Amino acid sequence: MSRTTSYPQTMPPTRPEVSSTGPQEERSRWAALASSADHKDISRILICSAFGSLFLAALELLLMRVQLAVPSNVFLKGVTFDRLLSVYGETAIFLVALPLIIGLLYYVVPLQIGARTTSIPRVGQIGLWLFIFGGILLYASFLFTPPEAGINPLPPFSDATFAPNNGVDVWIGSTGLITLGLLLISIDLLTTLHNLRAPGMAWRRAPLFTWASAIVTWLFVVIAPIFLAAITMLLIDRLYDGGFFAGDSGGSPILWQHLTYLFFTGVYMSVSITFLAAIGEIVQTFTGRELPRKAIVWSMVAIAIVGTLAWTQNMLTAPIGSGWKYFGMLMSLALIVPFGLIFYNLISTVSQSDFHMRAPLRFALGALSLASIGLAAEIAQSTIAVATQLSQTYDAWASTHFALVGFVVFGGFAAVSYWYPKMTGHELNEDRAMKSFGLMFAGAIIAILPLFGAGVAGQVTDSYRWFSGEDFGVFNAIAAVGTLILFVGIILAVGNLIKSRSEEPVATPDPYRGDSLEWLALSPPPAHNFDVLPDVRSTRPMRDIREAVTRRDSVDAEAGSAAQPVA
Amino acid sequence: MAVRFVDRRGLNDVGNLIPDWKRMRRRGAASATAIRMARVLLPRSRKPVSLFISLAGVLLAFALNASPAMALSLNPDAASPGIEEGNTLHWILFVVILAVIVIVNLAILRAARPRTRAVSPKPGKKLSQVKLAVGLGVFALALFIVATVFSDKSREIPAINAEPVAGQVKGQPLEIRATGQQWLWRFDYPNASFSYRRLIVPAGVTVQLNLESTDVVHGWNVPELTGKAQAIPGRTSELYFRADEPGTYTNRSSMLSGQGYDTMEIEVMVLPPDEYEAAIEELRKNIQIAQDKVEAEFQASREKSEDAAAQAEEAEKTAGEAEEAANEAETSVAEANNEAESTDSE
Numbered sequence: 001m002s003r004t005t006s007y008p009q010t011m012p013p014t015r016p017e018v019s020s021t022g023p024q025e026e027r028s029r030w031a032a033l034a035s036s037a038d039h040k041d042i043s044r045i046l047i048c049s050a051f052g053s054l055f056l057a058a059l060e061l062l063l064m065r066v067q068l069a070v071p072s073n074v075f076l077k078g079v080t081f082d083r084l085l086s087v088y089g090e091t092a093i094f095l096v097a098l099p100l101i102i103g104l105l106y107y108v109v110p111l112q113i114g115a116r117t118t119s120i121p122r123v124g125q126i127g128l129w130l131f132i133f134g135g136i137l138l139y140a141s142f143l144f145t146p147p148e149a150g151i152n153p154l155p156p157f158s159d160a161t162f163a164p165n166n167g168v169d170v171w172i173g174s175t176g177l178i179t180l181g182l183l184l185i186s187i188d189l190l191t192t193l194h195n196l197r198a199p200g201m202a203w204r205r206a207p208l209f210t211w212a213s214a215i216v217t218w219l220f221v222v223i224a225p226i227f228l229a230a231i232t233m234l235l236i237d238r239l240y241d242g243g244f245f246a247g248d249s250g251g252s253p254i255l256w257q258h259l260t261y262l263f264f265t266g267v268y269m270s271v272s273i274t275f276l277a278a279i280g281e282i283v284q285t286f287t288g289r290e291l292p293r294k295a296i297v298w299s300m301v302a303i304a305i306v307g308t309l310a311w312t313q314n315m316l317t318a319p320i321g322s323g324w325k326y327f328g329m330l331m332s333l334a335l336i337v338p339f340g341l342i343f344y345n346l347i348s349t350v351s352q353s354d355f356h357m358r359a360p361l362r363f364a365l366g367a368l369s370l371a372s373i374g375l376a377a378e379i380a381q382s383t384i385a386v387a388t389q390l391s392q393t394y395d396a397w398a399s400t401h402f403a404l405v406g407f408v409v410f411g412g413f414a415a416v417s418y419w420y421p422k423m424t425g426h427e428l429n430e431d432r433a434m435k436s437f438g439l440m441f442a443g444a445i446i447a448i449l450p451l452f453g454a455g456v457a458g459q460v461t462d463s464y465r466w467f468s469g470e471d472f473g474v475f476n477a478i479a480a481v482g483t484l485i486l487f488v489g490i491i492l493a494v495g496n497l498i499k500s501r502s503e504e505p506v507a508t509p510d511p512y513r514g515d516s517l518e519w520l521a522l523s524p525p526p527a528h529n530f531d532v533l534p535d536v537r538s539t540r541p542m543r544d545i546r547e548a549v550t551r552r553d554s555v556d557a558e559a560g561s562a563a564q565p566v567a
Numbered sequence: 568m569a570v571r572f573v574d575r576r577g578l579n580d581v582g583n584l585i586p587d588w589k590r591m592r593r594r595g596a597a598s599a600t601a602i603r604m605a606r607v608l609l610p611r612s613r614k615p616v617s618l619f620i621s622l623a624g625v626l627l628a629f630a631l632n633a634s635p636a637m638a639l640s641l642n643p644d645a646a647s648p649g650i651e652e653g654n655t656l657h658w659i660l661f662v663v664i665l666a667v668i669v670i671v672n673l674a675i676l677r678a679a680r681p682r683t684r685a686v687s688p689k690p691g692k693k694l695s696q697v698k699l700a701v702g703l704g705v706f707a708l709a710l711f712i713v714a715t716v717f718s719d720k721s722r723e724i725p726a727i728n729a730e731p732v733a734g735q736v737k738g739q740p741l742e743i744r745a746t747g748q749q750w751l752w753r754f755d756y757p758n759a760s761f762s763y764r765r766l767i768v769p770a771g772v773t774v775q776l777n778l779e780s781t782d783v784v785h786g787w788n789v790p791e792l793t794g795k796a797q798a799i800p801g802r803t804s805e806l807y808f809r810a811d812e813p814g815t816y817t818n819r820s821s822m823l824s825g826q827g828y829d830t831m832e833i834e835v836m837v838l839p840p841d842e843y844e845a846a847i848e849e850l851r852k853n854i855q856i857a858q859d860k861v862e863a864e865f866q867a868s869r870e871k872s873e874d875a876a877a878q879a880e881e882a883e884k885t886a887g888e889a890e891e892a893a894n895e896a897e898t899s900v901a902e903a904n905n906e907a908e909s910t911d912s913e
Contacts, residue, residue, distance in 0.1 A: 078826055085823075150823040156800055157783035157824060162749075247801020253784060254799065295696040317786070317795045319778075319804035322722075329714060336707040337700055343671060344699060351678035365679050372671040379667075380660045383714035385653035385721040388794030389643065392786055392821040445622070456641050458790060462823040469817075 037121035038527055039110050039192075042128045042185070044423065046103030047416065049135060051494050053095035054409065056139075058487045060088040062480075065447070069480035071468040081464035082148040083167075087138065089151030090171065093267060094178045095135055097408045101274040102182050102220075104415050105213040106189050107423065111518035111525060112210050114198025114534045114541075119191040127184030134177030137170060147171035150462055152264070153234075155245035155256050160238045168238065172231045183224040186217040193217070198517070200536035207516040207539070208284070211297045212277030216270045219304045223266035230259035254318060261314040269307035271404065272371075273300045275411030276342050279364040282418050283346050285514045286361045287353030291345050293539065299338035306334050316387040325384050332382030339375055343368065358512075359433035363414035366441050367406045374402025377452070392462075395455025398448050405444050405486075413437075413493055420497070421507030425524045429504055432496040440489030446482025450475040515540040643790035646816065646837075647808040649721040650791065656717035663710070725809035727773045733844045734758050740775035740807060743768070747778070747785030747798040747820070750827030760851035765834045767850075769843035770813050776806040786821030789835055795821050810837040 033041050064084055067076040076084070110118055118124055141147065147167040149158045158168045193214050197206070206214075234256070236242035243249035245256045277300065280291055312320065312328030346368060355361065377399035380386045390396060413433075420428045451459075454475040459466060466472060510519040519542050521529050538544055641661060642654035727738055734757025735741040744755040745766065755761045768774050778787055778798040785798040792808040820831040838846055 078829065082823070082826075154784050154822075162783050162825065247799065253801070292693075292696055295700075318797045319799060319802055326715065326718075329718075330711055333707045333711045333714070334704075336710070337703040340703040340706075341696065341700055344694070345696075347671070347674045347678050348693060351674065354682050357679070357681065362679070365675050369672050369675050372675075373668050376664045376667040376671070379664055379710065380657060383656060383660065383710075384718035385714070386657045386660060388721075388796070389653055389657070389790050391795060392788075458643065458818070460786070460788065460819060460821040463819070463829045465829050 037125040039106050039118045039121065039124060039188075040423075040525060040527075042124050043103040043107035045128060046099040046106070046131065046185075047423075049132070050096050050100040050103060050412070051416075051497065053091050053099075053135070054412075054490060055494060057088055057091040057096055058483075058490050060084045060091065062483045062487050064088065065476070065480040065483040067464060068466065069477045071466055071470070071472075073465055076464065078464045079148060082150070082462075083146045085462060086147040086150055086153070086167070086171065090138060090147065090175060092404070092408075093264070094175055095138070097271050097404065098178070098182050098267065099131060100408060100412050101216065101271055102185050102189075104278065104412075104419070105209070105216065105274060106185055108419055108518055109189060109210050109213040110192055110196070111422075111521055111529055112207050112516045113193065113196065113201050114517045114520075114530065114536065115192055115196035116528050116530060116533070117196070118188050119195050120188050124185045124188040127181040127188070130177045130181030130184065132181075134174045134181060137177065138174035141167070141170040141174075145170070152260055155234060155237065155253050156247070158234060158238075159246065160241075169235070172235050172238075176228060176231050179224050179227055183220060183228075186220045186224070189213060190217040190221065198534050198536055201517075201541075202536075205536055205539045205541070208277045208280040208291065208293065208296055209516070212273050212300055215300050215304045216274055219266055219270055219273075219308065223263045223308065226259055227263035230256060230263070254315075254320060257315050257318060258311070261311040262308065265311040265314065266304075266308040268400075268404070269303050271407050272307070272339075273303055275367060275407040275415065276300070276346075278411060278415035278418070279346060279367060280342075281514075281516070282360045282364045282414055283349055285418075285512045286355045286358060287349055288355075288513075289349055289353055290515075290539065291349055295341055296345060299341045302338040303335065306331050306338070310335065310382070313382045313387075314391075316382075316384050317391055329382055329384055332378065335375075336379070343372065359428060359430050359437065360414050360418035362434065362437055363410050363417060366437060367410035367414055370406030370410060370441075370444055371403050372406075373449075374399050374404070374406055377402065390455060392460055393455040394451040394459045394461060397461050398451040398455060401448050401451075402444075405448065409440070409444070409490070413440075416497065418512075419518070420500070421511045422509075422518055422521070422523050422525070424501050425507055425522075426501050427504045427507045427511065429496055429500045432492065432499075436489050436493035436496055438489075440486055440493060443482050443484070443486030443489050447479050447486050448482070450478045450482070454479075510542070510546075513543075513546070515543050517541050520545060646791040646810055646812065646814065647793065648725045648811075649723060649808070650794070652717045652721040653794065656714060656721075659713060659717075660710075724807040725773050728771055728809070730840075732769050732772050732840045733847075735772065740773040741769070742775045742777060744777045744779060745787065745798070747780040747782075747787070747824075749782050749825050750820075750831040752785075752787075752820075752831070752833055756847045756850070758847055758851050760847050760854050762850060764832060765836055767836050767838060767843060767846050768810055769840040770810050770837045772840060772843075773807060773809045776808070778804045778806060783824050784822055785824055785831070787833070788818050788821040789816055789833055790818065791816045792835060797822065810835075813837045813839055813842075 027035075033045070036042070063076065064081060067073050067081055106118075106124070138146075145165045145167045147153065147170050148165075149163050149168050149171070153163070153168055153171060156162055158171075193210070203211075233242065233244040237244050237246065237251075243251040245251050245253050247253055277296075280296060284291055310328050310331035312324045313332045314328075316325050316328065350361075350365070377395070381390060381396050381399050416423075417428050417433055420426070454472045457470075457472050457475075459470070459472050459476075466476075507523045509521065509523050511523075512519070517534055517536070518525075520534055534541055534545065642657055643650065645651040645654055724740070727740060731737045732741060742757060743766070746753045746755070751763050752766070753761060753763050754766045756767075776787075776793070778796055779802075780798040780800045782800060784800070787793070787796045787798055787806070792810060793806045796804055796806055798804070814837050816835045816837075818833050818835075820828065820833065824831065
């Protein structure tokens with residue numbers, strides 16, 4: 001990019017560049033954290049709870065896989081399996097994927113656009129606490145009745161007639177609180193994006209991750225209310241004898257599928273966009289080369305719109321008009337274009353560059369590898385003739401899990417280890433990260449790939465056992481071993497995140513020589529993020545600042561004055 | 568001398584942990600070829616360790632499943648027209664998907680190769696984004712067209728059989744109603760007979776299956792004949808199939824419906840048309856016999872209860888009489904007492 005030459009060069013910041021570390025803390029750390037409306041504190045809680053929930057989700061998955069390892073297993077009772085399944089589904093989507101993407105965006109993006117705070121921080125704080133209470137509600141339900149109506153509790157199975165206990169109410173309450181909370185945080189981030197960008201930070205200069213945040217938060221503002229409306233209708237059906245989803249009183253059970261699959265597909269796409277953008281940032285930083293911004297940004301917009309419109313891809317076996325089904329098929333297959341463009345640009349940029357392999361880049365490539373398997377396998381799931389055979393089997397399960405484990409778990413560790421020095425002020429132990437990566441990667445492949453075999457052999461999902469008469473062979477046993485390996489890998493990787501904070505050396509503000517503005521702030525950033533509001537003149541503002549400082553230092557050196565340390 | 572793989576920035580510390588391919592190559596031409604092939608797939612780095620483990624695990628999973636049923640069991644046996652089209656489409660897509668996965672992952676492996684003195688990538692020429700997008704669009708459109716053609720074919724109603732079986736209107740498919748309920752399927756035949764769990768259909772006859780549900784959403788799932796379809800309460804969805812050969816297909820429902828979901832089986836028994844007619848006729852007779860038996864038992868119990876009622880009435884009557892007698896006795900005693908009192912007072 002030769003854009004830097006077409007604008008006046010960035011002025012070096014006045015001295016001292018960054019010096020204060022914020023006011024002295026008067027309260028104890030936990031009290032300060034709990035009462036903070038700072039976007040960094042809120043995001044830290046979101047990200048930490050996402051990793052805590054990742055442990056729980058992996059544990060639940062492991063228990064279910066052990067139950068399914070051999071035919072007619074008696075390890076878990078049917079009702080326990082259903083409860084684990086329902087809680088696993090909600091944990092994976094609402095307590096891992098969503099808080100992780102919202103947390104990462106909410107932490108990094110205000111720093112990337114050079115904002116000192118968010119626009120309406122109290123709204124973000126309310127959002128955090130709604131989220132926390134939603135999570136507590138879900139897991140507190142193990143004291144009475146956890147949800148047991150499946151990952152997506154379809155009415156009438158989730159109506160009061162067929163699910164008379166409080167399980168579905170817990171599901172509605174917790175997903176509602178979490179969605180509402182994350183929606184409020186999204187709104188805060190969105191207003192920040194539109195109001196508080198640093199001078200010169202035009203949209204055409206905004207980093208990829210900032211673009212992803214704009215797309216994802218707008219998408220979430222559209223889809224989250226749809227989901228909230230759907231669960232409110234279900235609540236009215238359950239508690240006040242409403243008829244939204246009751247077939248015999250003018251309502252329709254299909255309506256629930258339309259509303260919720262629209263939301264879940266939108267979440268799938270939000271997760272994909274966020275982590276593809278994070279991987280894009282990682283690739284740009286470590287290879288030192290810029291990705292073609294226009295192509296990537298338009299691809300992300302296309303994924304958000306086209307991908308969400310592909311919701312009927314989940315309903316190819318439902319009694320809906322053929323038009324819906326062909327529309328869903330067309331939209332899902334159209335996703336090949338934006339995903340293909342982004343994958344091509346990411347991989348070719350890495351391939352043609354010289355770099356030193358670090359943990360974030362390795363996790364990023366692992367994420368691309370796993371997600372490519374899942375997304376490619378979704379092609380078969382999205383065609384009508386094949387989906388009537390393979391939907392609701394472990395083939396569909398494996399496709400979705402490859403894509404989501406790739407993006408959420410591997411993309412999540414890539415993004416968190418990339419911004420780890422910024423968030424904690426410490427470096428990440430690379431050696432342990434690489435080892436945990438190896439375990440997790442092998443575990444993910446062994447845990448998910450064999451299930452394609454079980455799926456095409458006809459094994460249906462959500463059932464707590466299968467019988468030796470059904471010829472599913474050892475796919476399930478191998479998958480259980482793989483899940484165990486994945487589980488151990490996740491524990492090691494999370495343990496590394498915890499241990500590195502106390503054991504590793506203090507990180508500099510700009511350990512990778514990144515191009516975007518979050519690297520201008522201290523590590524970890526003070527409450528007000530920046531002392532000096534940066535002046536953005538190109539798509540690579542931090543490089544401009546480094547160059548300006550170098551120029552100034554060389555001028556200073558020629559003038560004979562002592563070079564000042566640079567933040 | 569062993570070549571140490573030094574990162575171009577001089578930061579690579581993994582050189583002594585990875586195999587020295589050059590020294591290994593000297594050992595022989597045969598192994599050299601294998602090594603060269605391996606090098607194409609697995610560039611020099613530590614990464615292959617996890618890759619080897621995972622590939623070994625997966626290969627093990629597929630190798631241990633080498634039973635005849637498993638071998639190349641990508642698709643169910645096609646026992647009805649329309650299934651074969653779906654199977655063909657799946658084979659086409661399987662090859663496409665496998666190619667995409669292999670190409671993308673080899674490109675990722677190549678991109679991740681460690682940078683050495685020998686390997687110093689230069690910024691190559693990038694494809695134009697527009698051309699790439701157009702190419703991918705053409706690819707997607709081609710897939711859509713192929714998928715549409717095969718899906719349309721697989722959804723066609725099979726040709727109606729010329730000779731109608733009992734209960735079938737000539738020129739119309741044979742209508743059978745399948746009703747899902749927790750956790751059984753009920754099948755209603757045209758001759759007013761019905762069966763649970765096991766569906767009996769004639770071979771070579773086009774069947775229209777009307778899917779309904781009495782309670783929750785159930786997943787109809789017979790891959791060999793119809794594939795999957797949701798049975799939704801308050802709605803009827805039609806499925807058409809024509810079983811080619813007599814046989815039995817056992818499957819299970821595919822949507823979570825509660826505690827008995829894991830045992831909610833569907834067995835489709837395909838019989839030759841005459842045997843089918845005999846079977847549902849026998850079913851009807853058996854149901855009639857059972858119905859008669861129930862009726863007879865009901866009548867018997869009602870008669871019994873009527874007798875009992877009559878006896879009870881009689882007993883009541885007797886009891887009433889006894890009561891009356893007792894009352895009378897009481898009155899007479901009272902009268903006697905009164906009389907006695909009056910005599911005493913006198």
